[in-house]
Amino acid sequence: MDIDTLRATHPDHFARAAAIRVLTLDAVAAANSGHSGMPMGMADVATVLYSKHLRFDPKAPDWPDRDRFILSAGHGSMLLYSLLYLTGYEAMTLQQIKDFRQWGARTAGHPEHGEAPGIETTTGPLGQGIANSVGFAIAEEALRARFSDRVVNHHTYVIAGDGCLMEGVSQEAIAFAGMQQLSHLVVFFDNNNITIDGTVDLADRTDQTARFEASGWHVQEIDGHDPDAIDAAITAAKADPRPSMINCTTNIGYGSTAQDTSKAHGALTDADLIADAKKAYGWTTGPFEVPDDTKSWWESLGKRGAEARADWQSRYDGLSSTKRKQFDAALSGEAPSKLSATIKALKKQISETAPKHATRKSSENALEVINPIFPETIGGSADLTGSNNTKSGDMTIFSPENRKGRYIHYGIREHGMASAMNGIILHGGLRPYGGTFMVFTDYARPAIRLSALMKQPVIYVMTHDSIGLGEDGPTHQPVEHLAALRAIPNLQVIRPADGVETAEAWEIALQTTDRPTILALSRQGLPTVRTEHKTKNLTAQGGYVLAEAEGKRQAILMATGSEVSVALAARDLLQADGIGTRVVSMPSMELFAAQEESYRKRVLPGGAPVRVAIEAGVQQGWDRYLSGERGRKAKSGFVGMSSFGASAPAETLFEKFGITAEAAAQKVRDLL
Amino acid sequence: MDIDTLRATHPDHFARAAAIRVLTLDAVAAANSGHSGMPMGMADVATVLYSKHLRFDPKAPDWPDRDRFILSAGHGSMLLYSLLYLTGYEAMTLQQIKDFRQWGARTAGHPEHGEAPGIETTTGPLGQGIANSVGFAIAEEALRARFSDRVVNHHTYVIAGDGCLMEGVSQEAIAFAGMQQLSHLVVFFDNNNITIDGTVDLADRTDQTARFEASGWHVQEIDGHDPDAIDAAITAAKADPRPSMINCTTNIGYGSTAQDTSKAHGALTDADLIADAKKAYGWTTGPFEVPDDTKSWWESLGKRGAEARADWQSRYDGLSSTKRKQFDAALSGEAPSKLSATIKALKKQISETAPKHATRKSSENALEVINPIFPETIGGSADLTGSNNTKSGDMTIFSPENRKGRYIHYGIREHGMASAMNGIILHGGLRPYGGTFMVFTDYARPAIRLSALMKQPVIYVMTHDSIGLGEDGPTHQPVEHLAALRAIPNLQVIRPADGVETAEAWEIALQTTDRPTILALSRQGLPTVRTEHKTKNLTAQGGYVLAEAEGKRQAILMATGSEVSVALAARDLLQADGIGTRVVSMPSMELFAAQEESYRKRVLPGGAPVRVAIEAGVQQGWDRYLSGERGRKAKSGFVGMSSFGASAPAETLFEKFGITAEAAAQKVRDLL
Structure with a gap:
């Protein structure tokens, strides 16, 4: 639907969707970087979705039974930020919009989960949002089964672009969602036929509708600028027992002189272009200024959501106290006390x-x-x-x-x-x-x-x-x-x-x-090395003394996983030679690095002359504990891999690649 | 087609295909590991392909115009090894088959390119073979355009399983091949409906034929055990101007008591099962013994290939000497002398x-x-x-x-x-x-x-x-x-x-x-640091002295890429304070590590008390040059990243994350 027809037939909708388009243009211009065209192209879909379907409450952005909106085409982040600002999410102030892509702002170049409520997931690496959405929909199904549709009954809506659908991970998501019949999942395909390098057919001529259908999805093809068609398609999608894909034909950079070009994919910052586009939108206020009636209308959507949430709250309150406890426990994300x-x-x-x-x-x-x-x-x-x-x-x-x-x-x-x-x-x-x-x-x-x-x-x-x-x-x-x-x-x-x-x-x-x-975790069987029961979680320290040196400590062997028993066997060989050897099990370098210096010093003291690390992997990362942490390069060694492996029985491989107790013991002897 | 019908209607074919099945059973049993079911299921397709279509010459396995056969479902490696042995590839001896999956054998668990001629690519990580095949087919098209179809005119045949098609990379390959209309690419889908965890519908219900069709492929569905259907399908595939997918319904572990089960996906090693299967194949010789007439027939296929190659050779000889030189130069893989x-x-x-x-x-x-x-x-x-x-x-x-x-x-x-x-x-x-x-x-x-x-x-x-x-x-x-x-x-x-x-x-x-x-490579502009022309390729040394210390050398700064100019600026600051500072540019750690000790010692001598590395990435990997290579942990420092980045203009980020000349200079001062 061209812009003249849209304005003429749906004047109210047009003005409201224009708010997204204009905020996007202003923010990208201010940042002098970003992606203008996608929010301008998908503003109509977003406006209909938020006004007629999406269940959300800006005052309670973490309400468990809200619908989820996932912007898989994360470069179009200004679409999401505009929506959050317009509908009244407290954290998404106008200043945040003005600070788009600046240090310390919540409005990062791509939506970052955790930066502001309403950003359900971090997107930008293409295909991730649509693949995340399968997980969102699985979780909804699983919790609905457990707690009933009285308190869990929401939808996951996704906007995905050509890029998301070209990435292989999208196929994994689409095929799996189809098999799982995730009926509460609705994907809008922003079919604007433009990528960075040019028109999509430069690299892809896939019939995306047929592709989704092949994996058992409900599919529809609509004009992505026609509000009535968008509304009808979402209604049909929700009614269908399959996951739904709505193939929305859109114009990237809609209403601007860059419309339908690769240029529109990126940052539209030309002042004349912006002025012309605003004129086309009938926009007369200054930069970042949304007319009061338009802003009020957007905020009213959030208020409608508050009612839905209140209804949900009363249904939740009507659950048995046991169910409520279970529900709260589940949502807490915490492990059970036992x-x-x-x-x-x-x-x-x-x-x-x-x-x-x-x-x-x-x-x-x-x-x-x-x-x-x-x-x-x-x-x-x-x-x-x-x-x-x-x-x-x-x-x-x-x-x-x-x-x-x-x-x-x-x-x-x-x-x-x-x-x-x-x-x-x-x-x-x-x-x-x-x-x-x-x-x-x-x-x-x-x-x-x-x-x-x-x-x-x-x-x-x-x-x-x-x-x-x-x-x-x-x-x-x-x-x-x-x-x-x-x-x-x-x-x-x-x-x-x-x-x-x-x-x-x-x-x-x-x-x-x-x-x-x-x-x-290992494939192969390993002996139990922790034969003395300790209630304390030693692994939580990252590294700890598993076996102490007998006699004067001359060597420290460090190892992880399957090589810890190799280290213990090497220690036996060395102790038999009278070489006092400590074995440190190092299951997690990150956890060990987080320990206090005093603890680390007890585990890896400077006194012992020789250190050898044993791990059936490359050395990179180990130098920190060999020549650092009071170790000395000249007196340290590594027993592990420096090449790719080979095909043979495991014992043969350890032998041939020299990851054995004898090799480790010899390394110590050579260094002493 | 069930085994009785196949044996009755195609007795010769049956005996020949049985050779693949039996060699697979024997090799997997000897190794006590591997994957039996896939070669047993696809033996009929492979037999028809090799006997009626594939152009290959075991005596000239690298003949440039040979057809390529790619086993994307690489776990079925015994299918490929059996074919190479049966048709007479010199390196693939019977002993190699007997040594399947053993140390030093060419017959690794998954086909490893370079281990034996005829293994066109390394497969095993699923989806890679089918994605490689797109490149093979592109290369064939490109060379055909350049050198004419007189000397370049071959096909790429692929066997892919459910796993290959579930991996996302397969979609990237399929969509791209369809768009590129790679007509010489033929993919057999081994549609056996079995994965490791059970039947395919546990995780996938995609209509694969429809999926390929959506990306512009020629598609056919056949009984993968019916030799006539296989032959006809390959003929049709070659005639069609699109890439072709032949959806072959097969039975994994065909003819064994494990047929059509997940068990057949893995190693069938039970002696009774093997004996029963051999009986079903009408096989009476001992382990690894292929009847002479069957082996001769397989070898005759290779001889037919030799004729095709001789024909090709005369066409090649008919090229102009310029064309031949160009062709040879291209195939040499070497850079031009200029x-x-x-x-x-x-x-x-x-x-x-x-x-x-x-x-x-x-x-x-x-x-x-x-x-x-x-x-x-x-x-x-x-x-x-x-x-x-x-x-x-x-x-x-x-x-x-x-x-x-x-x-x-x-x-x-x-x-x-x-x-x-x-x-x-x-x-x-x-x-x-x-x-x-x-x-x-x-x-x-x-x-x-x-x-x-x-x-x-x-x-x-x-x-x-x-x-x-x-x-x-x-x-x-x-x-x-x-x-x-x-x-x-x-x-x-x-x-x-x-x-x-x-x-x-x-x-x-x-x-x-x-x-x-x-x-x-950097996004941002960088000053030229190599303003003095040297004909020698200094980067090839991995690391080299870019700027020498003036006065007594007290510090060495190491940096790569965009941080080399930061190091030079830090050096200016330090020299202004009278601190003699060397700057080492380290464009490639691998190349530097490959230099002789004497050279490395000249670049990174032990004399200078302080070393600081600057790189806008994590420290891992740098310890080797900070505390190793004559450095000392206590006198070394790193200027870089320890967290994810953030969204802001680049200059702001370098400032906020402390990757600046001043920070590097201060680090040196603190360590001195």
């Missing part, structure tokens, strides 16, 4: 029986006692359930037929799984964990980074964490992954050595509320 | 004019002189052409209408781009490079890892390499990416400081033949 005692009991049992289990198996054993007492956990795997040991016996499968299921078959979709878990945890009410082989953290890395950036305690159960994976060979053997994950800020990497450390790692991961955790 | 002189001339000009350019712009300037003399380069970008500066003025766009185009609009598909580049370079004849923002190396990481594992010199042009990206904010600002990339074995990371180092970096990247290169 978790700690449960973990202690498990540890005691492991120390006493000293089994030889792979830590992936120990992880399963931990889950067997955790899941029954922590009803919010929702597990899953990217088609490696039996290998990741992620499903405890009490769990049933989450599916269209069983929304109470607490285990998700994510399919062969590591990236989609990670991104969905971000959505689940952002929604609130559930604690997701998911598994794959550790080497495939590479596939999921963009979403893992976002867990860390958003401070979300998603738990990644990454098994087969070294060449110990064996015959599958180098494509499946993580070598650089521990280092690469440790490099990500605000990510907690824990590589436990045995069943006790694994139980402790789970306790830490579940009690963490502000960052994600990677659990790096 | 590259070095061209780079030297560019360097001289930059040193003399000392422009202030972003290194991404310097990279474009380098490409402007490289591409005209290096006809094999084929550039591209994941929809950031103007930002990555990857298109030189002489390049036209590769498209169905212009196969001579040397620039590819890959779309918003970083992963698909990287994987396609792997395919292009593996095909031979072209030197691919491609750009995106450096933060999105995360999206492409699985394919970057495979470039390194396969020793393929793909060039990644990664711009906007730090918080210097500015307002787009933390989702777009790489912080941990340099460290994470440096952690990957056999990957060359180069972060040049100015136009001269950028030119040198391109020279290095293009002359490298055995590993990929990451070029980390």
Whole structure:
């Protein structure tokens, strides 16, 4: 629908949508950077969505039963900021709009979750929003099944662009949402036919409608500027039992002289262009000034939301006190108080029986006692359930037929799984964990980074964490992954050595509320190294003395995970030679670095002449503890990998790559 | 088609296909690990493909005009190894089959390119093979346009499973192949409805035929055990001008008691099961024994290929000597001899004019002189052409209408781009490079890892390499990416400081033949730091003395890329205080580490008391040069990032995060 027709046929709507367009132009011009065209193109869809469908209350932005609005095409952030400002979200002041993309403002270049209420997730890396939305919709379904549709009954709305749909992760999300029949998920495809490099057909000629339909979605094609068509399509989408995709034909940079060009994708800052566009919108006020009647109308939408929330509150109040408690507990995101005692009991049992289990198996054993007492956990795997040991016996499968299921078959979709878990945890009410082989953290890395950036305690159960994976060979053997994950800020990497450390790692991961955790777990069986029961969670210190030197301390061996038992065996060899050797288990460098200097000094004192670290991965990251922390470069060594792995039985690989007790002991002898 | 019908109606075919099935069972049983079911299920397709369509010559496995066969479902490696053995590839001896998955064997758990001729690419990480295949098909089209279909006219055949098609990268590949109308690409979908966790519908209910059709593919659905249907489908696929997908309904573990179960996906090692299956195949010889007539028939296929190759050879011989030289030069993979002189001339000009350019712009300037003399380069970008500066003025766009185009609009598909580049370079004849923002190396990481594992010199042009990206904010600002990339074995990371180092970096990247290169380039303008022209490629040393201390050397500043000019400014401040300060530019840690000890000692001697490294990224990786290499932990410091970035103008960010000359100088003063 061209702008003249729209203005003539829907004058009120036109003026209201123009507020989004004008705020976008003004903010981008002030910042002299940003993306103008997308908010200008999608303003009509957003105006109809917010005015006729979206259930939200700016005074209670975290109201659990609100609809979620996710701007997957995050570069169009001014669309979201405009909406939050116009409808009266307190934190989104006019000054914030004026400070778009400036230091300290809530209005970052791309929407950052945590910067302002109403930003449901961080978007910008394309495809993430739509993949998150699958998690939001899963969480809604799961909580609705548990608490009834009286208190959980909302929708997840997404705006996705060509870029989101070209990114592979979108396919993982679309196929999975279709299979799961997530009926409360509605995706608007901003079909403006423009990317940065030119028209979409330069790189893509996919029939997106047919593509979604192939995965079982309800699909509609509409004029994305026609308010009646938008309204009707949303109504139909909500009525359909499938997830819905509304293919909205739009004009990027609508109403400006840059309309339908790649130029409009970026920052429109030309004064004449802006003046012309404002004229086309019938806009006469100064920069950032929204006419009172228009602003009032937008704010009235928020007030309508307050009524909906009050109705919800009375339904919530009508729940039994038990249900309310359960609901509040779920939404709190906190681990149950009895978790700690449960973990202690498990540890005691492991120390006493000293089994030889792979830590992936120990992880399963931990889950067997955790899941029954922590009803919010929702597990899953990217088609490696039996290998990741992620499903405890009490769990049933989450599916269209069983929304109470607490285990998700994510399919062969590591990236989609990670991104969905971000959505689940952002929604609130559930604690997701998911598994794959550790080497495939590479596939999921963009979403893992976002867990860390958003401070979300998603738990990644990454098994087969070294060449110990064996015959599958180098494509499946993580070598650089521990280092690469440790490099990500605000990510907690824990590589436990045995069943006790694994139980402790789970306790830490579940009690963490502000960052994600990677659990790096072995394929191969490992002896129990913590045979003396301690109630204290030693893993929480990151590194600790596992075995003290007998006699004069001449060497300190540091190791993680499967190499801790190698270090202990090396210590035996050295002690037999009369070389006093301490073994430090270092399950988490991040946690160790966070300890006080005095503690770290006790664990890694300067006195012992030689230090050797043993880890079946690359050395990067270890220098800090070899030549730093009172160590000396000339008297330190590393036993690990410097190349990709190979295909052979695990024991052969450790032998051939020289990651053995004898090699570690020899390294110490050479350095002494 | 059930096994009884197949045996009755196609007895010869049945016996020949059984050889694949039996070798698979025997090899997996001997290894006691592996994946039996897929080769057993796809043996009929493979037999028809190899006998009636695939053009190959086991005696000349690198014949440039051979058809390529890519096993995207790499876990079914025994299918490929069986075919190579049966048809007579010299390196694939029976002993290799017997040594499946053992140390030193060519028969790794997943097919590893380089281990044996006939393994066109490394597969196993799902989705990579099908995404590589797009690159193979692009290369074939591009070379055909350049050298005519007399010498370049072959097909790329792929076997992909459910897992490949669930991985997001497959969508990037499918959509792009459809848009590009890659008519010589044929994908067999092994539609066996089984994954590790159970039947496919546990996680996916996508109509794959409709999905491919939505992206413009020719699609067919056949019984994957019916030889006539397979043959007819391949014939139709070759005749169609679109890429073709043949949806083959198959039975995993065909003919065994585990048929159609998840168990068959893995290793079938039960002796009774194997005996029963062999009985069903009518197989009577001992383990690993293929009846002579069957083996002879398979070998005869290779001989037919030799005739095809001889025909090709006479067509090749008929080319003009100029064309033959061009063809050979292209296939050699080597940079033109005049590259070095061209780079030297560019360097001289930059040193003399000392422009202030972003290194991404310097990279474009380098490409402007490289591409005209290096006809094999084929550039591209994941929809950031103007930002990555990857298109030189002489390049036209590769498209169905212009196969001579040397620039590819890959779309918003970083992963698909990287994987396609792997395919292009593996095909031979072209030197691919491609750009995106450096933060999105995360999206492409699985394919970057495979470039390194396969020793393929793909060039990644990664711009906007730090918080210097500015307002787009933390989702777009790489912080941990340099460290994470440096952690990957056999990957060359180069972060040049100015136009001269950028030119040198391109020279290095293009002359490298055995590993990929990451070029980390700035968004923001940088002063020329190499104002004195040197013909020698200093960047090739990895690190070198850029500015010597005046007076007594008290400090060494190390920096890369955009922070080299910060180091020089810090040096000015320190020298003004009388503190003699050396500046070391360290564009590539990998290259520096490869220098001789004596050189490294000259650059980083032990004498200077203080060392400070400056890089707008995390510290991980720097400790090696701060406390190692004759440095001392107590007298070293780092100026960089320890958190994610923020959204603001670049200068503000460097100021706020304390990455400034003053901060670096102060760090030195504090340490002295």
